[in-house]
Amino acid sequence: AYRAGVLAQAHPDSRPGLERNAWGLTMLVTDPFGNRLTFWERSAPDRT
Template structure:
């Protein structure tokens, strides 16, 4: 069997995050965290929404579809300048959220929890030599 040489490029994964209320998801991800809505899809009115949001190089899919993701999951999101994100979120008012900036062995980390129990861990990772 002849084998051809083809290059496979693996790109960053896009996490699917389970949501239960479209307006709460928009308030949290777009208004509070500063993501932009790229697109949304709904097969028919009154059926679940599936959407893509993004900020800088981070892309997330938000889904109301049962079985697309497990509520209460965690996404680890590498970032630059955790202190600036912490200050940005501190200036905004979002009910019951006041995220801390934690110094972890692997870097500076901000953990936020959405209205559906999902966590995003934004982390400015330390270089390997640190």
């Protein structure tokens, strides 16, 4: 939901993608000052 809001804004440098990792999904956003913000969501445990 947060990613959709960021993508809806017209700022061309703010086009974050999702990266799938062993622990879940991450999204990296860089603000206008060069700070990098990482958002992550843990994936459900594998029940196999």
